[in-house]
Amino acid sequence: MLPALFRTIVAVLLILLAAPAVGQDAMGQSVATNVVIQQQSVIEGLSAKVDVLEKQIADEADNDAKLVDIRLLLEAVGREVLASGQAFRPRLSEINSRLDHFGPVPAKDQPPEPELVQQERQKLVSEKAEINAVLGIAENVSIRINVLVTRIAEMRRELFARLLTKRYVVDSKLAREVIDAFGDATDDLYRTTASWLRFVVQFKLHSMLAATFFGVLAAAVLLIGGRRLFGGMFDADPNAEAPSYLSRLSRAFWSTLMPTAAVAAFLSTVYLLYDYFKVLRGDIGTMMTSLFIVIGLVFFVYRLASAVLSPRRPRWRLIAVETGAARLLLWLVTATAFFTGVDFFLSTVYQVLGAPLALTVGESLITTVLTGLPIVLIGFVKPFADENGVAKPWHPLLRFALFFLGGLTIIAALLGYIGFARFLAAQIVITGAVLATMYIGFLSARAISDEGAFAHTVFGQRLSRAFGLDETALDQVGLMVSIAINLLIMVIGLPLILFLWGFQPGDITAWIYRFATEIKIGSVSFSLTGILTGILVFIFGFFVTRWFQGWLDGSVMARGRVDAGVRNSIRTVIGYIGLALAALVGISAAGIDLSNLALIAGGLSLGIGFGLQNVVSNFVSGLILLAERPFKAGDWIVAGPVTGTVKKISVRATEIETFQRQTVILPNSELINAAVGNWTHKNKLGRIEIPIGVGYGSDPRKVHALLLEIARNHPLILKTPEPFVLFAAFGASSLDFEVRVFLGDVTNGVIVQNDIRFAIFETFAKEGIEIPFPQHDLNIKGAKVEELLPKKARAAAKETAPSAPEAQRKREAQRKRRTKPDPDQA
Numbered sequence: 001m002l003p004a005l006f007r008t009i010v011a012v013l014l015i016l017l018a019a020p021a022v023g024q025d026a027m028g029q030s031v032a033t034n035v036v037i038q039q040q041s042v043i044e045g046l047s048a049k050v051d052v053l054e055k056q057i058a059d060e061a062d063n064d065a066k067l068v069d070i071r072l073l074l075e076a077v078g079r080e081v082l083a084s085g086q087a088f089r090p091r092l093s094e095i096n097s098r099l100d101h102f103g104p105v106p107a108k109d110q111p112p113e114p115e116l117v118q119q120e121r122q123k124l125v126s127e128k129a130e131i132n133a134v135l136g137i138a139e140n141v142s143i144r145i146n147v148l149v150t151r152i153a154e155m156r157r158e159l160f161a162r163l164l165t166k167r168y169v170v171d172s173k174l175a176r177e178v179i180d181a182f183g184d185a186t187d188d189l190y191r192t193t194a195s196w197l198r199f200v201v202q203f204k205l206h207s208m209l210a211a212t213f214f215g216v217l218a219a220a221v222l223l224i225g226g227r228r229l230f231g232g233m234f235d236a237d238p239n240a241e242a243p244s245y246l247s248r249l250s251r252a253f254w255s256t257l258m259p260t261a262a263v264a265a266f267l268s269t270v271y272l273l274y275d276y277f278k279v280l281r282g283d284i285g286t287m288m289t290s291l292f293i294v295i296g297l298v299f300f301v302y303r304l305a306s307a308v309l310s311p312r313r314p315r316w317r318l319i320a321v322e323t324g325a326a327r328l329l330l331w332l333v334t335a336t337a338f339f340t341g342v343d344f345f346l347s348t349v350y351q352v353l354g355a356p357l358a359l360t361v362g363e364s365l366i367t368t369v370l371t372g373l374p375i376v377l378i379g380f381v382k383p384f385a386d387e388n389g390v391a392k393p394w395h396p397l398l399r400f401a402l403f404f405l406g407g408l409t410i411i412a413a414l415l416g417y418i419g420f421a422r423f424l425a426a427q428i429v430i431t432g433a434v435l436a437t438m439y440i441g442f443l444s445a446r447a448i449s450d451e452g453a454f455a456h457t458v459f460g461q462r463l464s465r466a467f468g469l470d471e472t473a474l475d476q477v478g479l480m481v482s483i484a485i486n487l488l489i490m491v492i493g494l495p496l497i498l499f500l501w502g503f504q505p506g507d508i509t510a511w512i513y514r515f516a517t518e519i520k521i522g523s524v525s526f527s528l529t530g531i532l533t534g535i536l537v538f539i540f541g542f543f544v545t546r547w548f549q550g551w552l553d554g555s556v557m558a559r560g561r562v563d564a565g566v567r568n569s570i571r572t573v574i575g576y577i578g579l580a581l582a583a584l585v586g587i588s589a590a591g592i593d594l595s596n597l598a599l600i601a602g603g604l605s606l607g608i609g610f611g612l613q614n615v616v617s618n619f620v621s622g623l624i625l626l627a628e629r630p631f632k633a634g635d636w637i638v639a640g641p642v643t644g645t646v647k648k649i650s651v652r653a654t655e656i657e658t659f660q661r662q663t664v665i666l667p668n669s670e671l672i673n674a675a676v677g678n679w680t681h682k683n684k685l686g687r688i689e690i691p692i693g694v695g696y697g698s699d700p701r702k703v704h705a706l707l708l709e710i711a712r713n714h715p716l717i718l719k720t721p722e723p724f725v726l727f728a729a730f731g732a733s734s735l736d737f738e739v740r741v742f743l744g745d746v747t748n749g750v751i752v753q754n755d756i757r758f759a760i761f762e763t764f765a766k767e768g769i770e771i772p773f774p775q776h777d778l779n780i781k782g783a784k785v786e787e788l789l790p791k792k793a794r795a796a797a798k799e800t801a802p803s804a805p806e807a808q809r810k811r812e813a814q815r816k817r818r819t820k821p822d823p824d825q826a
Contacts, residue, residue: 036127039084040134046077046084047141053077054148061155071152078145085138095128164423167416168361178362185355192353196284204279211273219266226258240315246447248316250457252307253444256437260300267292283352290348294341301337301433305330308436318440321383322391328381332374339374340429343367343422361418368413368421375406375428431497438493445485451554454478472555479547534590541582549574568633572649573626614669615652621668622651631678636747638677639666679746685718686746690756693734695770700727700735703769707739710759716752717741734772 053070060066099121106113113121168174200208240247271292274280280288310317311326321329346363379402382391393399405428413421447453454460455474463469463477549571557567626649631637635646637656644658654671656664679686694703704725711723721742728736743752764771 036130036134039087040137042084043081043134043138043141046081047137047144049077050074050141050144050148054144057148057152057155062159067152067156067159071149074145074148074152078142078149081138081142081145085135092128092131095124095131099124099128164420165417166419168418170365170414170416174358174362177356177358181356181359182362185350185353185359188353188355189349192283196281199281200279204277207277208274208279211270211277211279214273215266215270218269219262222265223258223262226254226262243316244456246444246450246453246457248318249440249444249447251316252310252318253437253440256300256303256307256440259303260296263299264296267296286352287345287349290345294345297341297430297433298334298337301429302330302334304433304437305333308440319383322385325381325383325391329378329383332378332381335374336371336425336429337433339367339370340425343371343425364418364422365413368418368425369410371425371429372406372409372413372421375402375409377406379403379406427501431501434493434496438489441485441489441493445482445489448478448485449482450478451475454481475555476551479551530590534586534588537589538582538586541585542579545575545578545582548578568649576651614667617669618652618667621672622649622653624672625649625654625668626651630676631681635681636679638679639671640674642666684745684747685742686749687740687742688746688749688753690739690741690753690760691728691736692739692760693731693736693772694764695772696735698735698769700737702767703735703737706763706767706769707737707760710756710763711739711741714741714752714755714759716743716745716748718744733774 053074056070057067060070105121112118243251271280271285271288274288275285308318309321309326309330311323311330314323314326317326343364346367347360350360350363379394379399382393384392386392394402405424409421409424409428412424448457452471452475454477455464455471459481460474460478464474469477552574553567553571557570625631631646633646633648637644637646639656642656642658642664644656644662644664646654647657647663648655649668651668653665653667656666658664692707694700704727707725708723711717711725712719717723718741723739723741726738726740728738730736739756741752741756743749761771
């Protein structure tokens with residue numbers, strides 16, 4: 001009872017205290033009502049738009065481009081619906097807050113609320129119900145939009161699949177229909193064109209001539225200006241004996257790009273001015289558009305093939321083919337583009353004229369077959385020649401690809417799959433040309449980025465003269481130019497390829513918007529655009545780090561003759577620092593709060609405590625190795641049973657290549673905690689030893705002199721410290737000597753040891769000095785030797801065996817030769 005009474009009293013006091021603001025509340029409620037009415041009207045209008053767009057979807061079910069435009073309009077309506085729903089958010093928050101202050105409605109057994117509180121509560125509940133009703137309508141509209149967008153996606157997939165899989169009957173009936181329709185379509189085309197030309201001559205001749213003149217002027221400005229600015233890059237010098245690969249690439253790229261751009265400028269200017277001066281009719285404008293596209297396509301493919309094959313200047317070819325084959329390939333490649341363009345142009349013309357479908361099918365059948373034939377013929381060409389001048393074909397894989405693609409195009413057309421054949425032929429020609437141009441551009445960019453390459457180009461020489469740049473600065477400019485060319489190729493080439501494969505501009509627009517949309521998962525929100533930005537920033541930082549490593553190593557330290565091991569250590573440390581910075585900047589660019597990584601860091605520390613001790617130990621050991629540098633890349637080290645050359649030191653392990661070309665990966669902690677021998681730590685100076693034994697009958701001083709002379713005469717042995725020959729010991733069967741020599745490069749030790757041993761053998765043989773070897777007598781007790789031999793061997797031994805006294809004398813003589821002299825008896 002008391003809590004309910006208390007709440008009632010508080011509510012009444014709140015209302016009484018708010019009494020001076022009754023006018024303001026009434027005004028606020030009036031504004032809120034106006035907002036509801038306004039947004040309800042907006043949502044109803046958006047719902048009507050959705051109805052219209054839904055009808056358009058049914059009307060344009062066979063038009064892929066129109067479906068994409070409708071989808072974009074639906075997505076725009078969806079964003080407006082979302083914005084309209086968000087307009088109620090402040091008012092809903094206020095209503096819920098005031099209702100929370102009033103508390104729940106009293107139960108029947110409790111005292112009723114004051115009338116003023118009941119009226120206020122009723123107004124708030126009523127207003128909230130109105131807002132929820134409008135939001136329900138908005139939600140229904142949003143659901144309808146999502147359903148329609150999904151339907152459009154399904155319709156486009158079905159449309160594309162139907163285009164590729166639809167089969168037409170190719171028989172004599174189709175041939176008769178094509179022949180009959182061809183005459184009628186030709187007459188219609190003649191009448192349409194003739195009537196337009198009469199109209200132009202009578203009323204628009206001056207406008208047409210002016211537009212053509214300005215088109216020629218635009219092309220001339222672009223072509224002449226490009227030649228004056230970049231003439232040395234796309235004009236082939238006929239006097240050049242052996243042009244560099246960069247020169248050939250630049251010439252191929254620019255000689256394709258600039259003339260094609262000039263032709264495109266002419267055609268675009270002419271069309272735009274024709275349209276501006278009202279020279280074109282609707283039907284003529286459509287046909288002229290397709291004609292200009294075909295002209296640009298064929299010219300582009302012809303220029304590209306001419307630049308790559310260069311039939312008139314063999315030294316400027318990018319592909320080392322024979323001259324006759326180059327001419328034939330040029331015409332075959334151009335033929336594929338020509339027939340593809342003819343198919344596109346005639347299909348557009350017949351569509352504008354309203355010709356029967358059979359004529360379009362027959363025309364596409366003929367042109368696709370004519371497109372596939374040159375592709376197959378290219379596979380039969382033998383463009384290369386061996387040492388004897390005998391023609392050689394393409395690589396088997398390339399030849400198979402040409403036969404397969406060309407044959408598939410022809411077979412698909414003959415079987416009636418005209419849509420698939422047209423699509424395949426267009427992709428082979430147009431996509432192939434675009435990819436070939438992009439590839440040449442990438443090669444040119446890579447060639448420009450090579451050290452010293454940009455300085456030898458015409459543009460680089462002009463920059464050097466204008467700004468006084470040295471070779472190092474030109475290398476950096478060349479790298480920037482290379483990056484710019486790569487970006488330009490990607491920005492232009494990728495959209496072209498997407499368009500060629502059936503994507504519409506609206507698809508790319510929708511993708512961009514979706515990347516920019518914020519996505520929420522629970523309380524965490526992120527943006528795909530932010531993630532992509534973070535990835536791009538990291539990739540950019542990665543490549544900048546790699547570029548800086550390469551530049552510092554190749555341009556600074558290499559030219560400063562810094563030791564290779566020092567260069568490797570510096571390059572590795574800079575690489576890890578750069579990657580760490582790139583990762584941090586990328587995470588920040590992605591919109592991820594670095595303070596949220598504290599939990600991850602705690603988890604990592606726990607993991608380190610349990611299972612990552614070795615990893616951390618190796619990581620720290622790697623940092624110690626890079627900092628202290630007890631050995632470096634290129635050093636010859638001995639680590640336990642492993643002997644070899646250090647190839648790479650990373651933060652986890654060190655890569656060692658043994659002399660058997662085996663790569664051994666040693667954890668860094670083992671190299672820190674165990675003894676490691678380094679033959680080339682400070683320098684490559686080292687000593688090698690060559691042991692040799694001579695017979696006891698030899699003169700040791702003479703042997704000493706001969707060994708010393710052999711060591712001094714070797715060119716790789718240092719004079720200081722001078723060679724030394726040690727009389728090491730009186731061996732069991734020889735006098736033991738040891739040749740000790742110092743080498744400037746101890747890695748040549750095996751070669752020197754080999755040479756010294758050969759020289760010792762030859763010199764001792766010449767001087768008659770014996771190199772003994774151990775000999776042992778075998779005494780068998782309890783049996784005679786003859787009894788252990790087979791019967792045949794026993795009989796042969798009896799025939800050849802010497803008498804017992806003679807054998808005894810030989811054994812005594814051998815024993816005397818092997819007996820070591822006693823110094824006390826000497």
